[in-house]
Amino acid sequence: MINLEKTKIILASQSPRRSELMKQAGYEFEIIASTIEEKITQTKPNLVVEELSLQKADNVLNMILKSIDLSLMAFDDLSLMIIGADTVVSKNGNIMVKPKDRENAYEMIHSIQGQTHQVYTGVTIIIYDFNTREKSYKTFSECTNVTLYPMTHSEITHYISTSDCYDKAGGYGIQGEFAVYVKEINGDYNNVVGLPLARLYQEIKNFKE
C-alpha cells in the first residue's frame, strides 16, 4: 500500500470540476495541466478515455522529470503520484467531446434528450519513486448511464444561452442547471462530473508499488 504522507499528488488536469472533486475527497494536491496534443488511436469510448488519460499523466510526469535534476536531490522516500483523466459522452457508438460552438452544442443536446447515453471517464495513476526511479501505472475507466427527460426546443435554447455547455463533453454539466433534465443515472455520479471519485479512492488505497 502506498504511503500518502510521503507522496506528492499532481492532478494533470486544468478542469475546475476535477479539482473540486479532489478537494471534496480530502486530497492535497497540485495542478499541472498537460500540454500534449492528444492522439486518439482507439475507437471504443472506454479505450479512448483510457489512452487520453495515460497521455496526459505521462506528459506531466515527463515535464516534471525534465525540469528537475534528480542527481542533485535527496528525496527521502518521496514519491510522485500523477493523476490524468479524460471524459467523453457516447450515444449509439458516437463519441462526443466538447462542443465547438452554439450550434454544435444544440445538436449534441438535441441528440441525447429524452434518451439514455453513456458517460465515460478514463483515469491513469502514475506513481514515480524518486529513490528507485521506477514508474508504476494503473489505468481504468468507469461508465455511467445517464437518462434525460425530453427537452423542448426552448429548453435547449435557454440552456445553451447560459454558456454552461461550452467546456463540457456532450455540451452539458450535470452539476448545474441541466440537473432538472436528468431523470436518472446508473453508475458513479462524479464520473459524469469528470472524475470517478470512489473508484479513484479505491484504486489509490489498493495501489501496490
Add this chain to the structure above:
Amino acid sequence: MINLEKTKIILASQSPRRSELMKQAGYEFEIIASTIEEKITQTKPNLVVEELSLQKADNVLNMILKSIDLSLMAFDDLSLMIIGADTVVSKNGNIMVKPKDRENAYEMIHSIQGQTHQVYTGVTIIIYDFNTREKSYKTFSECTNVTLYPMTHSEITHYISTSDCYDKAGGYGIQGEFAVYVKEINGDYNNVVGLPLARLYQEIKNFKE
C-alpha cells in the same frame, strides 16, 4: 400550466442542501421552515416521506394564511407555491432518519457499507390561488438505490469524526467526503442530496391548477 412569474415560491425546509438545489435549478424562492411536530402514520418509506412532506407544506401554508388578512389585499392573480420535502434512508425495510449521536451514526453507516440501500425523498407541492382561495395539491416521491464500497472500521470512525453525518438521514452526505465510498447509484442523484430536482421541475412544469 402555472404562470411562474405570478407565483411566489416558498421552500418549506431549512435544509441548506435543498436551498442550494433550488438555486441550482434557477428558481427564485423564499424559505419558511415548518414548525409542525411531524406525525408518522405510515410504515412504507415512500408513504412516510410523502406524508411528512405534505405535513410540512400544509403547515407553512397555514402559517402564511394566518399571518395575512386576505380581505384587505389585492393580489392580481398572484399564487403561492409551497414546496415541502422529506428524506429517509431505508435498508431491508428499516427506516433511518438523522442519527441521534456518534454511536448511532456509526451503527447506521456500518449497517449500509458494502451493500445497496434506498433513499426516498417525498415532495408536496401546494398551489394556493389568492383570488379564488383554492388549494391544489401534488404529492410524489422518488427512490434512488445507493451502493457503497465496503468500509473499514477506521474509515467509518474517520468519517463520523468530520461531523458531516449528524444532520443527514442515514448518517451520511453523498455530496461531501463520503462520495469516495459511493460505488454507484441508480436513480436521481439529487434525490439522495434531499430533493429530486428533475422530477420537481417536471411536476411544476405540468402542474394543472
